[in-house]
Amino acid sequence: MKMNFELDEDHRMLQNAVREFAEKEIMPYGKEYDEKREYPMEIFRKAAKLGYVGASVPEEYGGAGLDYLGEAIISEELTRADSSIGTAVDLAILGVPMVLRYGSEEQKEKYIPPVVQGKAPSAIAITEPDCGTDVAAMRTKAVKEGEEWVINGSKTFITNGSVAGHTIVLAKTAEVEPPHRGISAFIVEPAWEGYEARRIEKMGLNCHDTAEITLKNVRVPAENLLGEENRGFYQLMEFFNESRVKIAALHLGMAVGAYERALEYAKQRKAFGKALIEHQAIQFKLADMWKDIEAARLLVYKAAWLIDQGKPVPAISSAAKLFASEAAVKVTYEALQVFGGYGYSKEYDIERYYRDARVGTIYEGTSEAQRIVIARSLMGRVKR
Numbered sequence: 001m002k003m004n005f006e007l008d009e010d011h012r013m014l015q016n017a018v019r020e021f022a023e024k025e026i027m028p029y030g031k032e033y034d035e036k037r038e039y040p041m042e043i044f045r046k047a048a049k050l051g052y053v054g055a056s057v058p059e060e061y062g063g064a065g066l067d068y069l070g071e072a073i074i075s076e077e078l079t080r081a082d083s084s085i086g087t088a089v090d091l092a093i094l095g096v097p098m099v100l101r102y103g104s105e106e107q108k109e110k111y112i113p114p115v116v117q118g119k120a121p122s123a124i125a126i127t128e129p130d131c132g133t134d135v136a137a138m139r140t141k142a143v144k145e146g147e148e149w150v151i152n153g154s155k156t157f158i159t160n161g162s163v164a165g166h167t168i169v170l171a172k173t174a175e176v177e178p179p180h181r182g183i184s185a186f187i188v189e190p191a192w193e194g195y196e197a198r199r200i201e202k203m204g205l206n207c208h209d210t211a212e213i214t215l216k217n218v219r220v221p222a223e224n225l226l227g228e229e230n231r232g233f234y235q236l237m238e239f240f241n242e243s244r245v246k247i248a249a250l251h252l253g254m255a256v257g258a259y260e261r262a263l264e265y266a267k268q269r270k271a272f273g274k275a276l277i278e279h280q281a282i283q284f285k286l287a288d289m290w291k292d293i294e295a296a297r298l299l300v301y302k303a304a305w306l307i308d309q310g311k312p313v314p315a316i317s318s319a320a321k322l323f324a325s326e327a328a329v330k331v332t333y334e335a336l337q338v339f340g341g342y343g344y345s346k347e348y349d350i351e352r353y354y355r356d357a358r359v360g361t362i363y364e365g366t367s368e369a370q371r372i373v374i375a376r377s378l379m380g381r382v383k384r
């Protein structure tokens with residue numbers, strides 16, 4: 001057996017096709033969507049039509065049936081073209097993986113096809129105004145009343161919260177010690193009475209929808225409990241093994257997009273009678289960017305490959321997310337520096353990449369949370 005670091009023919013063709021799509025349908029619209037701060041619904045629909053939204057969803061539920069490496073390649077290409085639109089389109093899938101893994105046949109047939117076929121994005125609501133990293137401290141409650149669950153509470157920073165067709169809501173269903181053993185997941189439809197979402201404005205990712213959600217006596221049919229009661233926290237940890245790789249791939253793509261733009265600029269812009277790229281200080285910046293991108297890609301592909309082998313490793317998924325998101329912050333910072341004053345202006349894409357990349361070390365678990373997962377595995381407490 002020999003080690004192989006090359007993409008096979010199918011993955012290369014996929015990469016080329018997504019790149020072509022993203023350069024035509026996403027790249028030209030980055031600035032426009034950043035300014036109008038609107039979810040790119042039409043672009044989401046076009047991407048979904050081509051099978052680029054949640055590409056690893058099996059064909060029987062409307063997906064493209066690709067492997068997770070294919071999905072990671074798509075994520076990278078989408079944000080390479082534009083950090084904001086790429087993220088918004090790719091994360092339309094957020095509320096699907098848990099349905100796919102734990103849902104009943106009826107739940108899968110009802111809730112997955114509308115997302116992967118481009119009818120509406122989906123969401124997952126974990127974070128609350130008083131707790132994010134400490135998931136088990138959540139206060140949103142679901143109480144069983146006959147054949148329904150009644151949910152009360154509030155969630156915040158929810159991706160797609162105000163544009164989703166369905167939202168996976170995590171809520172307390174038992175007061176037990178330790179508290180993470182009393183959390184369950186529910187599939188909630190935003191059209192139901194008592195569900196209210198308000199968009200949140202933020203530093204970047206302007207066309208990515210982020211919302212706070214209030215749940216006031218929302219009545220959820222018993223059949224919308226997702227998987228087993230009180231297993232929500234464990235389901236979530238499995239979900240993170242995959243979703244962190246997706247976030248890592250998205251931020252790898254942002255780093256690539258910023259690096260390529262900086263490289264191009266450095267070849268054209270002149271200072272002291274020669275192109276910027278002829279100055280060693282600029283060469284070193286570009287060399288460091290390239291090195292971080294190569295390393296991030298290796299981690300992303302390894303983490304995706306492990307998922308495809310059916311043996312995701314939490315520490316590797318966390319390492320990919322930690323490294324790629326921090327690399328994106330560094331690369332976009334240095335890329336902006338290469339552009340000088342123009343980097344700080346709205347004339348070029350770089351300021352947007354710089355703003356958009358920053359969130360990568362925060363959502364889907366902060367960098368500190370990823371280090372905790374890795375450290376636990378080193379201490380023998382989590383599979384490595």
Ligand SMILES: Cc1cc2nc3c(=O)[nH]c(=O)nc-3n(C[C@H](O)[C@H](O)[C@H](O)COP(=O)(O)OP(=O)(O)OC[C@H]3O[C@@H](n4cnc5c(N)ncnc54)[C@H](O)[C@@H]3O)c2cc1C
Nearest residue numbers: 124125126127131132133157158159362363364365366368
């Ligand atoms: C744009 C955006 C989109 C998001 N999308 C979603 C979504 O779709 N669904 C969802 O549920 N949430 C979402 N989030 C929320 C995000 O996951 C949380 O913001 C994140 O998990 C951190 O939680 P927090 O903001 O409450 O920070 P806190 O948990 O209050 O943490 C504050 C700081 O303390 C650190 N910290 C906390 N605990 C420890 C510890 N034990 N040891 C060391 N340091 C620690 C953190 O790393 C951080 O630096 C989104 C956030 C943003 C900004």
